[in-house]
Amino acid sequence: MAQREPGPRNPWIAVRPGDDVGVLAERTSWAHQRFVESAQADTETVRDVVRDSWLRSRGNGVSPDLVDDQVVLDGSALEEHRIAHPLAGIRPVVRKLLVEDTAGTGLLVAMSDANGRLLWIEGDSAAKDRALDINFVEGSDWSEERVGTNAPGTALALDHSVQIFAAEHFNRAMHSWSCSAAPVHDPATGRILGALDITGGPRVAVPEALALVRATAAAAEGELRLLELASPRPLSTAVPRLEVLGGGRPALVVEGERHELSRRHAEILLLLSEHPEGLGADHLAVLLDEYDLDTVTVRAEMSRLRKVFGAHRLGSRPYRLLTELDSDVAQVRSLLDRGEVAAALQLYDGPVLAGSDAPGVVEVREELSARIRATVLRAGDARVLAKWTNSVHGRQDVSAWIAYLSTLDRNSPLHAQVEAHVRLLDRRLGPAARH
Numbered sequence: 001m002a003q004r005e006p007g008p009r010n011p012w013i014a015v016r017p018g019d020d021v022g023v024l025a026e027r028t029s030w031a032h033q034r035f036v037e038s039a040q041a042d043t044e045t046v047r048d049v050v051r052d053s054w055l056r057s058r059g060n061g062v063s064p065d066l067v068d069d070q071v072v073l074d075g076s077a078l079e080e081h082r083i084a085h086p087l088a089g090i091r092p093v094v095r096k097l098l099v100e101d102t103a104g105t106g107l108l109v110a111m112s113d114a115n116g117r118l119l120w121i122e123g124d125s126a127a128k129d130r131a132l133d134i135n136f137v138e139g140s141d142w143s144e145e146r147v148g149t150n151a152p153g154t155a156l157a158l159d160h161s162v163q164i165f166a167a168e169h170f171n172r173a174m175h176s177w178s179c180s181a182a183p184v185h186d187p188a189t190g191r192i193l194g195a196l197d198i199t200g201g202p203r204v205a206v207p208e209a210l211a212l213v214r215a216t217a218a219a220a221e222g223e224l225r226l227l228e229l230a231s232p233r234p235l236s237t238a239v240p241r242l243e244v245l246g247g248g249r250p251a252l253v254v255e256g257e258r259h260e261l262s263r264r265h266a267e268i269l270l271l272l273s274e275h276p277e278g279l280g281a282d283h284l285a286v287l288l289d290e291y292d293l294d295t296v297t298v299r300a301e302m303s304r305l306r307k308v309f310g311a312h313r314l315g316s317r318p319y320r321l322l323t324e325l326d327s328d329v330a331q332v333r334s335l336l337d338r339g340e341v342a343a344a345l346q347l348y349d350g351p352v353l354a355g356s357d358a359p360g361v362v363e364v365r366e367e368l369s370a371r372i373r374a375t376v377l378r379a380g381d382a383r384v385l386a387k388w389t390n391s392v393h394g395r396q397d398v399s400a401w402i403a404y405l406s407t408l409d410r411n412s413p414l415h416a417q418v419e420a421h422v423r424l425l426d427r428r429l430g431p432a433a434r435h
Contacts, residue, residue: 011049014165014178014205021202029167029175036064039413049158050149050168056157057148057170058414061386061407067173068147073117073139082119087111087184087194089227090220091120094196097216099123107200108136114192115343116143116153127200134173136199145342145383147171151179152197159183159192161214165205178205182217187225189258196220240313242269242327246350252309263356264288265305270353271360273325278318287360329368336375341384345391348372369393376400382407398425 015021031042032054039058041051073081082088091111098109102123108131110121121128121138131137135147144153148170155162161182167175181197196217198204241253250266252259261269271287272279279287281295288298306314313323329352335344352365376388377400385404388394394401401422408415 009047010207011047012160012162013207013210014047014163014168015202016207025166025202028165032064032167032170032172032175046168049154049162050164053144053149053154053157054170056144059386059390060145060148061382061384061404062146062148062170063382064148064170064172067133067135067171068141069135070141071135071137071139078119078139081113081117085113085119085194086186086224087113087119087220090184090223093220093223094216095122097219098196098198098212105200107198107204110136110152110197110199111194112142112152112156112197113194114156115141115346116146116156116195117141118152119194124200131177131199134171134177141340141342143342143346145346145387147174150174151181151199152195155181155183155195155197156192161210161217163205163210165202178202180204180209180213182210182213184217184220184224187221188228193224239324239326240309242266242273242325242329244270244353245328245332245348247354250353254310259308261308263353264301265308266353267356267358267361268301268305269309269325270327270329270364271358272314272319272321273327273330274360274364276321278315278320280318284319288358329364332368332372336371341375341379341381342387344372345376345384345387348393350392373397373400377403380407396425396429398422398429401425 009016015024027042027045031045035041035046035051035054039055041054043051046054094109094111099122102109104124106124106127108121108123108127111119113119118136118138118140121131121136136142141147142150142153144150144157147153149164150169151162151164154164161180163178163180165178169175169177177199178201179197179199181195183195184193185191186193196213198209198213203209243251243253244266250261250263252261252266252269267288268284271284281298285293285295285298302314302316302319313321313325315322328347332344332348335341335347348368352368353361354365356362356365373388373393376384376394379385380403382404385400385407389397389400389404401418405415405418405422408418
């Protein structure tokens with residue numbers, strides 16, 4: 001049996017000093033098999049962080065057997081994304097601390113963006129060839145939602161460094177690999193920029209490996225701080241960004257600073273971004289309130305908005321944006337245009353300005369919601385449908401539940417659970433809900 005040293009277990013460490021790696025691998029494999037068959041995990045063998053990740057993977061419809069061979073970005077699209085990404089500036093630090101001594105070691109060093117997309121993979125050439133079998137390649141999506149439990153994906157999901165050993169991976173094809181990963185943050189805003197990962201054999205699941213990855217992530221964040229100080233403008237933002245999705249208060253991110261907005265100011269900025277040609281005061285008044293808003297009030301709101309957004313960014317006669325304005329709405333649309341439905345759903349955490357009844361905003365809200373739902377149903381992807389039906393948007397979407405059911409193996413326990421839920425929704429909502 002594996003020999004463990006006394007004392008509380010660090011939940012982020014996979015292999016502790018004294019563990020028999022062979023015995024641990026065998027026990028973990030047995031626990032994984034039991035979980036796949038019954039959704040029950042041996043809590044003495046499986047760490048809570050792994051068990052919880054398995055549950056999320058199962059809920060997202062990730063297959064424990066099939067390798068997802070989709071490459072999200074490649075060619076010029078990948079190169080453009082890498083050039084523009086802030087982590088491009090820390091590659092020399094990562095190479096010096098992690099990559100330089102990997103030749104002939106069987107180890108790979110990977111850097112991903114905040115969504116789990118692998119930007120760079122360097123290291124042992126033979127290991128890179130073997131990694132093709134699990135689609136561990138540049139441009140592929142290794143988010144936990146896409147491929148299940150894995151160190152870079154789970155580190156991003158939890159915003160914490162973590163190790164995944166052998167059969168702790170949700171997908172069986174990855175059971176011959178182990179990995180240690182840590183998130184990298186923007187030193188100015190604290191937001192996650194991506195993750196650093198070491199992948200290889202069992203030795204990358206020991207405490208020293210995780211300590212090395214964490215130290216490299218800290219060094220990378222220090223380098224980002226130096227680059228930011230040397231830059232004439234912050235690296236973290238290129239253009240102002242409007243955030244209007246979800247139930248939180250709308251906000252404007254300008255030069256790395258997040259400013260909460262009044263609902264009316266958020267409505268105006270959203271409508272101006274939807275109408276780059278500009279809006280007259282009368283037209284804007286109608287889009288904000290079909291009956292009770294006059295142009296005098298609109299002018300007063302625009303005057304106040306200039307103090308928040310900057311007079312140099314707003315034009316008049318007609319009212320229009322004089323600078324580029326990014327938004328989470330535009331990002332969701334862009335992801336849908338590129339076919340990245342799972343990433344779009346991850347960003348779409350609530351309707352557009354949920355409390356607003358402005359006619360122009362309602363139109364944007366309904367258009368985006370209808371487009372996401374149609375794309376989800378058309379995709380026929382079990383993972384996407386699992387996420388949609390488990391979200392507030394799709395919990396009572398009978399058509400989506402039926403589509404999800406059609407993607408499942410009729411002999412699986414999950415099929416029976418989803419089928420029972422469809423019958424429950426039919427009783428609650430009636431046949432008319434199937435649309």
